Amino acid sequence: MLNAGSQRRACVGLLLVGLVGLQGCSSLPSAPAEMKRAALTAATDPNTWLPALGATLILVTDRDQAWSNRARREQPVFASAAAARRASDVLLYTSLGAALVSSLWVSEDGAAPGRPNRLLIQLGAMTANGLVTQTFKLGVGRSRPDDSDTLSFPSGHASVAFTGATLTRRNLARLDLQAPLHTLLDVSAISLAAGTAWARVEAGVHYPSDVLAGAALGNFVAAFVNDAFLREGVLADGAIRVNMRPLRGGVVLQLSRYF
Numbered sequence: 001m002l003n004a005g006s007q008r009r010a011c012v013g014l015l016l017v018g019l020v021g022l023q024g025c026s027s028l029p030s031a032p033a034e035m036k037r038a039a040l041t042a043a044t045d046p047n048t049w050l051p052a053l054g055a056t057l058i059l060v061t062d063r064d065q066a067w068s069n070r071a072r073r074e075q076p077v078f079a080s081a082a083a084a085r086r087a088s089d090v091l092l093y094t095s096l097g098a099a100l101v102s103s104l105w106v107s108e109d110g111a112a113p114g115r116p117n118r119l120l121i122q123l124g125a126m127t128a129n130g131l132v133t134q135t136f137k138l139g140v141g142r143s144r145p146d147d148s149d150t151l152s153f154p155s156g157h158a159s160v161a162f163t164g165a166t167l168t169r170r171n172l173a174r175l176d177l178q179a180p181l182h183t184l185l186d187v188s189a190i191s192l193a194a195g196t197a198w199a200r201v202e203a204g205v206h207y208p209s210d211v212l213a214g215a216a217l218g219n220f221v222a223a224f225v226n227d228a229f230l231r232e233g234v235l236a237d238g239a240i241r242v243n244m245r246p247l248r249g250g251v252v253l254q255l256s257r258y259f
Helices: 004-025 033-043 046-060 064-074 081-105 115-140 156-172 179-202 208-230
Strands: 240-247 250-257
Touching: 033 046, 033 208, 046 064, 046 208, 064 179, 064 208, 081 115, 081 156, 081 179, 115 156, 115 208, 156 179, 156 208, 179 208
Parallel strands: none
Antiparallel strands: 240 250
16 A cells, blocks of 8 residues: 555646646547547636646645645534535535436437437446546545545545536536526536535545545546537536637637637
């Protein structure tokens, strides 16, 4: 078993390789155009790279243990470790349920697959995320704060919850909703996932970097699978999208923000 320092270095290495590798997915010459576009959109989504960067900074500055101890001691949100653990399960299932219900809410039209296809593809995204998360857990072997096992990094609950949140947001973007309702539902989806992640820290079963890495992973996998197979790339209002257009001697990088 790796010691704490080696485990931390393994986590940092995985995050750095992941950040570079995600960008590289979009430049694979043999990949279909939709796959490249989906990989680039998912990798450059702030909901992917910001939590990944946050996790890296926490690991590099070695703040995980101190912040984890403080959360477990003060219990600012859930009052006890047992309550936090129960809440993390409830919030997780609610996040997944919202994704599945919203996938059936999207109307069929001639420009996109119908509801059965959308539901199956998004179930596939959830399955893919679960497999990738478990592979990373086994590969890193980081001990949990409570030393119950060595499957701490990345957080499975956070990864799955943010998969649900991202899929829900993708579905909401396809619905004709009034702006106030759309914003409320969009924020609610993110809040469910964020609450799940923080509850795992208060429960003493994950470090802050675990849940941030899980959030980044869940968002990337969900966005990539959804956009690649449903041929969608536009998020809800306020989303940022990156486009690259080749020119002689170089490329043009275009950042677009949707309102």
